[in-house]
Amino acid sequence: MSDPARPGPLAGVRVVELGQYGAAPLAAMILGDYGAEVVKVEPPGGDRYRSMPPVREGESLYFMGVNRNKRGVVLDLKSRAGKAALHRLLDGADVLIENFRPGVMDRLDLSIAGLLDRHPRLVACSISGYGQDGPLRDEGAYDLIVQGWSGMMAATGEAEGAPVKLVPAVPDVLAAQQAAFAVTAALRARDATGRGQHVDVALFDVALFAHTLIYLPMLFGTGEPPRRLGSAHPEFVPNRAFRAGDGGWISSGASDQGMWRAFCTALGRPELADDPLFATNRDRLANVAALDALLDAVFATRPRDEWMAALRAYSVPASPICTLAEAIDSPQARHRAMRLSQPHPTLGEVETVGLPAKLSGTPGSLRRHAPRLGEHTREVLLEAGCSEAEIVALEAEQPVRRRE
Structure with a gap:
């Protein structure tokens, strides 16, 4: 774990989060991980994620996963005192x-335009399903729905199978990351201009942007939409998952001719490299069914670990297809501090994912557990200049109640 005593790169930045569920809380958590001071404002019933199972001793593990490094405040924004x-x-x-x-x-009565008029240096970031304008603006959205609208599911799955949802909540995670980046960019602009601005992030937009590495250039250039190819690559053959003789799976293949030769040699079939059916990538694309059948038969002859050793010996990129438990507990994940733990007042030590970007001079850190509902209301409001009498009146008006 990074040393929490060292200030992160966003130390001194103060963030107020009005977030529910995944994307906005995760965006605020990313900023908090890198040093920002984050105050999470929840309604009296709490963020709806607090009731999301699995729940241990009244604490949702989903909620804890996207709300570390924050202080928690309860405000009823429908009330005059809360506003x-x-x-x-x-x-x-x-x-x-x-x-x-x-x-x-x-x-x-908290419009973004009104907030920016009253707080002109504020960077206000809105995250929604489809953005603040457009024909879908008012429709509800979450991960599955956005994956459908954005072309993700149509491009995912086996060729003859049904569309498949990506298991990670990709639109939510990408929206959170894009929001965190855009907020820091807007803060940089504020340093130059003295004024904040509105950042509008849509899950739909970031899900479309996710296609930019492969499929959108193909569509723009040829008009050809992506086809469902399972684990295969649309342009480079072979590049897919192979089942080994012990039932384990491997991802491997070749993205250029040198790698193709090394791949064939590692498999003990060097003659395939010059076979007229498979000699060039164009040949392999034209004869992919025959090559797939041949390679499936070869991989079935040895167990997964032996194939991994053989492919590595010839510097062919390859990976076992790990379960999530295997991946997060792997020596690489441990070495990169992607599996961490932090103390929690009711659950003891709680495991959490590490910080994906490592800064050499001003690293991020884990400093706070996810706040219990209303845990820091009094503390934060006193710091903000509220009087004791105002806080007592506010607490009487909005009793904290955990959402069922």
């Missing part, structure tokens, strides 16, 4: 992150 307290927080904040459905902030 007034939010403005106190925003007076000293640099960033607001919210993921209400478009129009909700307006109905709360």
Whole structure:
């Protein structure tokens, strides 16, 4: 774990999060991981993620996974006192992150335009399914729905099978990462101009952007949409999953001619490299069914670990197809500090994923457990300038109640 005593690169940045579920809380957590001071504002019933199973001793493990490095405050934003307290927080904040459905902030009398007028240095980031405008603006969305709209599911799965959802919540994670990046870019612009701005991030947009490495250039250039190819690559053959003789699976293949020769040699079939049916990538694309059948038969002759050793011996990129448990517990993940633990007041030591970007001079760190509902309300509001009497009145008006 990084040393929490060392300030991260975003030390001094103050973030107020009005987040529910995944994308906005994760975006705020990313900023918090790299040093920002994050205050999570929840309604009296709490973020809906708090009731998401699995739940241990009243704590949702999903909630804990996207809410570390934050302090927690409860405010009823439908009340006058709750809105007034939010403005106190925003007076000293640099960033607001919210993921209400478009129009909700307006109905709360907290429109982004109004907030920027009152807090001109604020960077306000809105994360939604389809963005703040457009024909789908008012529709609800979550991971599965956006994967359908964005072409992800149509391109995923076996050729003759049904469309398949990607298991990781890719649109949510990409939206959180894009939001965190855009917020830091907007803060840099504020340093130059003195004014904040609105950052509008849509899960739909980032899911489309995810196709940019392969499929969108193909579609733009040829008009050909992506086909479902299972684990295979649309252009380079072979590149896919192979089942070994012990039932284990391997991902491997060749993306150029030198790698193709090394691949054939590692498999003990060097003659395949010059076979007229498979000599060039174009040949292999034209005869992919025959090559697939041949390679399946070869890989079935030895166990997974033996094939891994053979492929590595010839510097052919290859990986075992790991379960998530195998991946997060692998020596590489351990070495890269991608499996960490931190103390929690009711659950003891809680495991959590590490920080994916390693900064040599100002690394991020784990400093706080995910807040219990309303854990820091009094502390944060006192710091924001609320009087004791105001806090007592606020607490009486909005009793904290855990959402069932």
